[in-house]
Amino acid sequence: xxxxxxxxxxxxxxxxxxxxxxxxxxxxxxxxxxxxxxxxxxxxxxxxxxxxxxxxxxxxxxxxxxxxxxxxxxxxxxxxxxxxxxxxxxxxxxxxxxxxxxxxxxxxxxxxxxxxxxxxxxxxxxxxxxxxxxxxxxxxxxxxxxxxxxxxxxxxxxxxxxxxxxxxxxxxxxxxxxxxxxxxxxxxxxxxxxxxxxxxxxxxxxxxxxxxxxxxxxxxxxxxxxxxxxxxxxxxxxxxxxxxxxxxxxxxxxx
Numbered sequence: 001x002x003x004x005x006x007x008x009x010x011x012x013x014x015x016x017x018x019x020x021x022x023x024x025x026x027x028x029x030x031x032x033x034x035x036x037x038x039x040x041x042x043x044x045x046x047x048x049x050x051x052x053x054x055x056x057x058x059x060x061x062x063x064x065x066x067x068x069x070x071x072x073x074x075x076x077x078x079x080x081x082x083x084x085x086x087x088x089x090x091x092x093x094x095x096x097x098x099x100x101x102x103x104x105x106x107x108x109x110x111x112x113x114x115x116x117x118x119x120x121x122x123x124x125x126x127x128x129x130x131x132x133x134x135x136x137x138x139x140x141x142x143x144x145x146x147x148x149x150x151x152x153x154x155x156x157x158x159x160x161x162x163x164x165x166x167x168x169x170x171x172x173x174x175x176x177x178x179x180x181x182x183x184x185x186x187x188x189x190x191x192x193x194x195x196x197x198x199x200x201x202x203x204x205x206x207x208x209x210x211x212x213x214x215x216x217x218x219x220x221x222x223x224x225x226x227x228x229x230x231x232x233x234x235x236x237x238x239x240x241x242x243x244x245x246x247x248x249x250x251x252x253x254x255x
Contacts, residue, residue: 009061010080012052015041020049021255022117022248023089025081027097029123029231030175031158031168033058036094043241047252049087053077053097057171066174070182074103078111088255090118090248094233096179098124102216105190115192117251119217120244122197123230125205126212127184133204137176141169148172193220195247197240199232200225222247 011025012034024044028036034052041050055073057066067073077100093101098121108115125131136144149159158164194217196210207225214221224243226236233240 008080008083010054010077011084012054013049014052015050017046017049019046020087021047022252023049023051023084023087024244024248025084025089025091025101025116026050026052027091027093027100028052028055029095029097030179031058031172032094032097033061035059039237040241043238044245044248045252048245048248051084057174062171066171068174068177068181070100070103070178073178074100074107077104078107078113082113085114088114088117088251090120090251091116092120092122092244093124094122095124095230096175098122099127099179099182102127102190105192106185106188109190115190117192118247119190119192119194120197120247121194121210121213122233123199123202123205125209126214127182127188127216128186129209129212131180135176135180137173137180141166144169144172144176189216189218191218193217193222195222195224197224197226197233197243199228199230199236201228202230202232204230 026037026040028034034054037050037052040052044050054061055066055077056064067076091101091105093099101119102121105115105119136147139147145159145165158168194213196213198205198207198210211223226232226239228235
């Protein structure tokens, strides 16, 4: 039986599909919220119910304290997902969202709970690949914003909006701390297949970094490359959704 809640704090359900056979949960980038995936729910076949995840500290949860460490966040998110495990689910996470998705899958396996049938890791180096940039979360505001502009780690429209940036700085710091303090477990794997999605001109994620996700699954691995930079999935939205639909089709057929 599917959850009846349509106003769940964590899981948004913009288009409920009672006949769905698979649920696709979407995790956004650092500083991003569920609205990053606005319109995606309408673009998938009826067998797939698309549910963006809304983490604390953003959009309609702006007054809540964002997490600064991945362990507590994953624990809270796992508990929030319990009513939504009535269907098999896949995870698509972009950038920070990919790392959260990976650790969420590991948490499920350790707890003996249903894990994802597939992880789509977008715009993120493999968990065991160290960052090539300095840590940003403790820098002064101006220095942190300047580095984000140079690295291309945030949408330019946001970086060029000073008032909005000031409002979002606490969330950005928390999200950056989430990944910059992350310590990978050596040899950590999940039993779900992983498909890495990446932008061909992503200055933050080299192709070899994306291919490194293969080391973190005991199942299959694939790499999908799209035109564009770190935020390729916005400019190439239709192509990304077509690719995801194709990748999900055999999963749905096997259910």
